[in-house]
Amino acid sequence: KAGVTQTPRYLIKTRGQQVTLSCSPISGHRSVSWYQQTPGQGLQFLFEYFSETQRNKGNFPGRFSGRQFSNSRSEMNVSTLELGDSALYLCASSSASGRVAEQFFGPGTRLTVL
Amino acid sequence: SQQGEEDPQALSIQEGENATMNCSYKTSINNLQWYRQNSGRGLVHLILIRSNEREKHSGRLRVTLDTSKKSSSLLITASRAADTASYFCATDPRVFRLVFGQGTRLTINP
Numbered sequence: 218k219a220g221v222t223q224t225p226r227y228l229i230k231t232r233g234q235q236v237t238l239s240c241s242p243i244s245g246h247r248s249v250s251w252y253q254q255t256p257g258q259g260l261q262f263l264f265e266y267f268s269e270t271q272r273n274k275g276n277f278p279g280r281f282s283g284r285q286f287s288n289s290r291s292e293m294n295v296s297t298l299e300l301g302d303s304a305l306y307l308c309a310s311s312s313a314s315g316r317v318a319e320q321f322f323g324p325g326t327r328l329t330v331l
Numbered sequence: 332s333q334q335g336e337e338d339p340q341a342l343s344i345q346e347g348e349n350a351t352m353n354c355s356y357k358t359s360i361n362n363l364q365w366y367r368q369n370s371g372r373g374l375v376h377l378i379l380i381r382s383n384e385r386e387k388h389s390g391r392l393r394v395t396l397d398t399s400k401k402s403s404s405l406l407i408t409a410s411r412a413a414d415t416a417s418y419f420c421a422t423d424p425r426v427f428r429l430v431f432g433q434g435t436r437l438t439i440n441p
Contacts, residue, residue: 221373250428260419260431273427307373319364320429322373 218243221310221323229329235296238326242289242310249291250320251283254305263306266291267314295328303330336432337420343438350407352435354420355400363396364421364429365405374419377405410439 222241230236242249251263262275266285283293289310295302305327309320338353354363362381366374380387380396380403387394393406407414417436421429 248427252431259433262428262430265427267427275428305371309374318362319376319379320366320374321376322366324373325371327371 218245221308221321223306223308223323223326225326226324227327227329229331230298231331232298232300234298235294236298236328237292237294238306238308238328240291240293240308240310240323242291242308243312243321246310246312246321247289248311248313249285249289250309250311251291251293252307252309253277254307254325255303260307263293298330300330302328304328337418337435339435340433341436341438343440344410346410346412346439346441348410350410350414350437350439352405352418352437354403354405354432356403356420356422356424356432357401358422358424360398360422360424362423363394363403365392365394365403366419366421366431368417368419368434370416377418407437410437412439412441415439 224239248267250265252260254260264274264283265272269285280296285291305325307325309322311320336355362379364379365377368374378389378394380394391408396403415438417434419431419434421431
């Protein structure tokens with residue numbers, strides 16, 4: 218099976234712009250989670266989707282949003298970018314429908330905000 | 332805030348030695364997982380231990396869990412250069428999300 222893929226791998230944006238990141242989960246996985254990783258805050262949970270429904274959301278401002286499509290692919294959007302949004306954004310998929318189980322991570326998208 | 336705290340933050344050992352990393356967490360959990368991350372790349376799942384388990388093995392990895400102390404340890408035996416990475420514990424204090432610790436940066440010296 219192909220692993221979790223994320224596009225693009227690298228992105229450079231300027232403050233005030235918006236960005237959309239994409240994640241394709243492992244075939245058959247219906248749960249997709251997003252995490253932000255920074256040197257200062259570490260790995261922080263953004264949101265989780267299952268069958269197009271957001272089941273949980275982390276403590277991030279409304280500028281961060283996401284969605285999941287019927288084929289389980291997911292996108293996250295960050296509007297009005299700030300310098301502090303520079304981070305590695307990781308997507309993970311899981312086959313579990315209930316409680317959290319093993320997560321399979323993609324390689325991440327490195328976002329730099331100038 | 333982080334649920335898990337890894338200790339030590341950094342660890343440097345010689346190839347062939349054993350490496351032990353510890354994780355403490357704050358609230359009750361359903362399971363605890365350990366992940367490895369190589370230099371700014373995606374995380375790789377290593378092992379999952381359920382709250383009713385005390386010890387689990389996988390190859391050169393041994394994980395223990397003490398729910399009374401809210402702590403876990405990861406032991407890597409006979410370390411190799413390829414084990415150089417950051418190691419994170421992750422807990423699930425709430426359903427449908429994982430909370431990660433800050434990680435232990437492990438360096439294996441040849």
